[in-house]
Amino acid sequence: MSDLPKYTLIHDEKKDDWVLKKDGSERATRRFDNKADATKGGVLADALGIGGGSVKIQKVDGRYQEERTFPRSRDPRRSRG
Template sequence: MENYHLSQTPDGWELKKAGAVRASKRASTKQELVGLLADFFDGKTGSVKIHKADGTIEEERTYPRSTDPRRSKG
């Protein structure tokens, strides 16, 4: 399973694979980028850590949902 981070940049928000230099997706708002996640992960498995503007982790999502650990609250 690939790990991604959704975080704020000076130009907006980006989804970046852990360890990557370039962003996989970009958007002007966090809400817009979160709305693109399901389509981006269609046919893929991955985990996304969604950060707040201050850099702390707000939540973590797993795609597809069926790959969530059984004891996950989410």
């Protein structure tokens, strides 16, 4: 999975919204009004585009909730998640 771009979905306390950022970048790839809008079917895949990627999804408190891989066919078979 090392060849996949890595992203994180985090809560922005200042703007009270959710931000998808490519790891290592300060710029938002995309912003969402709420977490439900960001994680509903197909939205993250569309935000990542054709190249896909791996998205770590955080809770409001900053702890990681889950990780998703797009497209699913590139998900490592041996992962526990």
